[in-house]
Amino acid sequence: MAKHGAAAVDKGAAQRPAPAKHARPASLELDRLIHERVRLGILSALAVNESLSFNDLKRLMKATDGNLSVHARKLEDAEYISCSKSFDGRLPKTEYRLTANGRRALEKYLDHMEALIQATRLGQ
DSSP: OHHHHHHHHHHHHHHSOOOOTTOOOGGGOOOHHHHSHHHHHHHHHHHTSSOEEHHHHHHHHTOOHHHHHHHHHHHHHTTSEEEEEEEETTEEEEEEEEOHHHHHHHHHHHHHHHHHHHHHHHTO
């Protein structure tokens, strides 16, 4: 009988999530995908331009080919930006556009940052 009671206590404990120590509330968590400087820059630049070429973004972000490629790929994988490849004569051309998902994610991120800034100013 004692075993049954102990099992019941353990079962109940397993059903309740343990309180996380030092965890930040979800409302304080920033979108880590966007929060990185180059990715935020890519999304911001595409938010105010219909499209930008790889070279345009490279120049604006002051990034290397490899660095920009890695960050752009992460945004593509998240479906925040779209990429199209074509040729301009014999030269390859890569164009990026902000997707609807990307625009929503950027707006949410900016709203979150504005709220954090406002809370910080009110706390002074």
